Amino acid sequence: MNDIKIRAIQPKDNKVIASVIREVLIEMGVPKVGTAYEDKSLDSMHETYNYSRMKYYVVEEEGRIIGGAGIAPLEGEVVRDICELQKMYFLPQARGKGVGYAMINKCLDFAKEQGYAKCYLETMPYMESARKLYKKVGFIPLEEPIGDTGHYSCQAWMIKDL
Numbered sequence: 001m002n003d004i005k006i007r008a009i010q011p012k013d014n015k016v017i018a019s020v021i022r023e024v025l026i027e028m029g030v031p032k033v034g035t036a037y038e039d040k041s042l043d044s045m046h047e048t049y050n051y052s053r054m055k056y057y058v059v060e061e062e063g064r065i066i067g068g069a070g071i072a073p074l075e076g077e078v079v080r081d082i083c084e085l086q087k088m089y090f091l092p093q094a095r096g097k098g099v100g101y102a103m104i105n106k107c108l109d110f111a112k113e114q115g116y117a118k119c120y121l122e123t124m125p126y127m128e129s130a131r132k133l134y135k136k137v138g139f140i141p142l143e144e145p146i147g148d149t150g151h152y153s154c155q156a157w158m159i160k161d162l
Contacts, residue, residue, distance in 0.1 A: 004099060006106050009056040009068065011046045016065045017058055018042045024067075024089040030124060035154060036087050045070075045087075053083070053114045057106055059090065059099055066094040069103045071111045074120050076148025081117040082159075084149065088121075088130075100133050108137070112162050119162055120146060122154035134158050 009017065025037045032038060041048040049056035049070050056070030067090030074082045085107055090099060111119050122145065123130055139158035146157070 003062050004066075004094075004097070005060045006057050006103055007060065009046045009049060009058050009070075013058050013065060014044055014046055017045050017056075017068050020065060020067060020091055021087055021089045024091065027092075028124070028127060039087075042087075053116075055107075055110050056087070057103060059094055059103060061093065066091045067099065067103070069107050071107045071114070071116075071119070074147040074149075077146070081115070082147070083111045083114070083116040083119050084147065085119055085121040095129070100130075101137070104133065104137050108160075108162065116162055119160045121158050122149060123156045123158070124154060125156045127156075131156065131158075134160075 021042060022037060025035065030037060036042065045056050045068075049072065054070070054072040057068060058065045059067040069088035070086045071083050072086055073080060074084045085104065088100070088103065108119060121134065121139065123134070137160070139160040142157040142159055144157065146159070
């Protein structure tokens with residue numbers, strides 16, 4: 001991870017991170033409907049996460065964005081102490097280098113600083129590498145979704161106490 005840096009998203013990153021996320025979703029065979037692929041926020045990630053208790057990070061390698069992930073309040077929750085790990089995707093060259101582990105910990109540290117008590121995420125059952133990483137950092141599977149993310153095609157849900 002010598003040449004890899006994790007930093008907060010900037011306005012100039014919007015187009016590139018949207019392209020990276022869509023590319024990974026297509027690679028993984030994720031449905032375009034009912035997933036992050038169709039989120040309007042994908043094309044304006046900096047603006048979307050430029051609010052209190054929200055942050056999106058990008059991963060750069062030699063000046064090129066190769067992935068990202070963010071934290072935001074879980075939509076549809078009355079209790080405001082649950083956040084969601086959102087839009088964590090990496091291009092193939094970022095995988096297997098500890099980037100996901102570093103990124104998830106950066107996001108969870110931010111979530112703790114913001115006073116969240118739990119972190120929720122949604123993924124696909126066949127994204128085994130991602131689910132293995134989530135379990136490694138303490139996420140546990142849920143039987144059903146919580147909140148109202150609009151990602152009805154995601155069929156695996158997990159949560160972690162912070």
